[in-house]
Amino acid sequence: xxxxxxxPEVKAxxxxxxxxxxxxxxxxxxxxxxxxxxxxxPEVKAEPKTEVKPELKPxxxxxxxxxxxxxKPKREFRNKIIFVLSILGILAGLVAAYLFGIERKAxxxxxxxxxxxxxxxxxANGIIESDQTNGANINIFPEVSGPITQVLVxxxxxxxxxxxxxxxxxxxxxxxxxxxxxxxxxxxxxYDKRRDAYDIDPKSISKxxxxxxxDAVNQAAATLKVANVLLQKYSVKASVDGxxxxxxxxxxxxxxxxxxxxxxxxxxxxxIVMSGPQDYMDVRCYVDEILVSRLPSHWHIQxxxxxxxxxxKVPLEFVRxxxxxxxxxELSNERQEQVDLRVLPVIFRFxxxxxxxxxxxxxxxxxxxx
Numbered sequence: 459x460x461x462x463x464x465x466p467e468v469k470a471x472x473x474x475x476x477x478x479x480x481x482x483x484x485x486x487x488x489x490x491x492x493x494x495x496x497x498x499x500p501e502v503k504a505e506p507k508t509e510v511k512p513e514l515k516p517x518x519x520x521x522x523x524x525x526x527x528x529x530k531p532k533r534e535f536r537n538k539i540i541f542v543l544s545i546l547g548i549l550a551g552l553v554a555a556y557l558f559g560i561e562r563k564a565x566x567x568x569x570x571x572x573x574x575x576x577x578x579x580x581x582a583n584g585i586i587e588s589d590q591t592n593g594a595n596i597n598i599f600p601e602v603s604g605p606i607t608q609v610l611v612x613x614x615x616x617x618x619x620x621x622x623x624x625x626x627x628x629x630x631x632x633x634x635x636x637x638x639x640x641x642x643x644x645x646x647x648x649y650d651k652r653r654d655a656y657d658i659d660p661k662s663i664s665k666x667x668x669x670x671x672x673d674a675v676n677q678a679a680a681t682l683k684v685a686n687v688l689l690q691k692y693s694v695k696a697s698v699d700g701x702x703x704x705x706x707x708x709x710x711x712x713x714x715x716x717x718x719x720x721x722x723x724x725x726x727x728x729x730i731v732m733s734g735p736q737d738y739m740d741v742r743c744y745v746d747e748i749l750v751s752r753l754p755s756h757w758h759i760q761x762x763x764x765x766x767x768x769x770x771k772v773p774l775e776f777v778r779x780x781x782x783x784x785x786x787x788e789l790s791n792e793r794q795e796q797v798d799l800r801v802l803p804v805i806f807r808f809x810x811x812x813x814x815x816x817x818x819x820x821x822x823x824x825x826x827x828x
Contacts, residue, residue, distance in 0.1 A: 570769060575762050576826030580752055582743040582804070584763060584823040586815050588700070588733025589740050589807060595817060596700060597728035600626060602691045603714040611702050611730070621696045623730055624707055628692035635685035642678035649675045696732065703817055704731040733817055739810050741774060743823045744801035747783055753804070754827040761806050761825045765815060772813060774806035774823070 574581070587594045604626040611623050649671040656663050706718045707729040717726040741763055745753065753759070761774040780803040804825070815821070 572764050572766075572822045572824075574824045574826075575771070576824060579824040579826040580745060580749050582745045582749075582823045582825060584741040584743040584806075584821045586817050586819045586821065587740045587742050588703075588736065588817055589738040590734055594740075594742065595703060596698065596732040596734070598623065598694065598696075598730040598732065599715060599717050599728055600691070600694055600713055601715055602626060602688075603712070604628075604692065605712050606707050606709055609705065609707055609709055611705065613702055613705050615702045616700070617696045617702060617732070618699045619696055623694050623696055623702075625694070626692040626713065628689055631685065631689045631692060635682065635689050638678065638682035638685040642675070642682050645671070645674040645678040694729070698732075698734065700732040700734045701736055702730060703733050706730070736810055738807055739815065739817070740777065741806045741808065741821060741823060743804045743806065743825070744786055745804055745825070747800045747802060750783070750802050753779075753802075753825065758828045759825065760828050761823055763806070763808065764822045764824075765813070766820060766822060768814075770813065772808050774808050777805040777807045779804050 588596075590596075606624055607627050608625040609623075610625075611617060611621070617623070649668075652663055652668050652671045656665075656668050706720070706727045707713060711718060713729060714726075717728050719725075720727050743761070756776065756779070759776045761776065763772045763774050764770065765772075783800050783802050786799040786801045806823070
């Protein structure tokens with residue numbers, strides 16, 4: 459037993475060096491611990507001083523410097539721009555305030571304004587028209603339809619009654635007239651034969667047959683007359699003496715009894731507008747319905763016309779009052795241009811002489827009392 463006891467100790471001693479470090483002496487252990495402690499302390503203290511301070515702090519400073527150095531010039535440049543812009547804005551505001559604060563003198567009128575020649579008068583708008591006993595200008599419309607073949611007058615031409623103005627294609631009515639002439643000739647030949655037979659021998663033909671042949675001749679003559687009248691409708695003539703104011707027809711254009719279709723206004727216009735002789739002209743004045751009660755009586759009324767844009771003043775002679783208050787209509791005389799105002803037309807007359815006025819021209823009129 460005694461021999462066997464040390465063996466396991468030797469085994470344990472032998473086995474320990476293979477797995478665990480050899481057990482040193484306690485004194486050696488204390489010395490080693492003291493050395494480690496003494497060696498570890500300066501290492502821990504030196505690490506933050508040598509590694510942290512020179513490595514971290516210099517890097518952060520350089521990075522901060524690298525970040526701050528380029529941003530400062532930009533901010534300074536922006537501030538300068540904002541300052542300059544603010545100064546410019548203030549200067550612009552001051553200049554604008556000065557310019558808008560200057561009192562500008564009103565420009566003189568292009569022409570002298572119209573002034574009333576009477577102490578108390580009524581102002582009215584007037585329009586020049588041809589001198590007609592009734593109505594205004596003469597509007598000429600064809601009675602038939604067809605393409606225009608000839609226009610024989612021009613604007614501004616003085617014409618007399620019966621002057622041919624324009625013609626419309628009359629091929630169809632002319633053929634009808636020729637047919638009517640042929641029928642009349644045939645009816646007359648038939649009647650002449652029967653009349654000769656009846657004169658030679660009254661018993662050769664009855665009286666009724668002879669009368670029927672005579673009626674056929676009269677009927678054919680009437681048909682020819684109708685065809686001739688219809689043919690004349692295709693040649694439009696002036697009904698009175700006057701001046702051609704407007705021609706709304708062209709060769710080749712199709713017209714109807716309603717007139718000529720205008721593609722711009724989409725309305726029908728008369729083919730020719732005429733006025734009477736222009737030795738005298740009329741002025742149609744439109745008096746506001748509110749001022750109608752202030753119109754003088756027919757025996758004491760007087761008026762003066764002034765041509766717009768000039769100093770020409772023309773005395774007017776009272777003609778008549780059109781006793782019908784109607785909506786005010788502008789120059790085109792169309793319903794689309796009516797305004798919410800009703801007026802009373804009053805017509806005056808004046809001698810044209812050398813006055814630079816034309817039908818359709820607007821003038822200013824003052825109506826007073828004698």
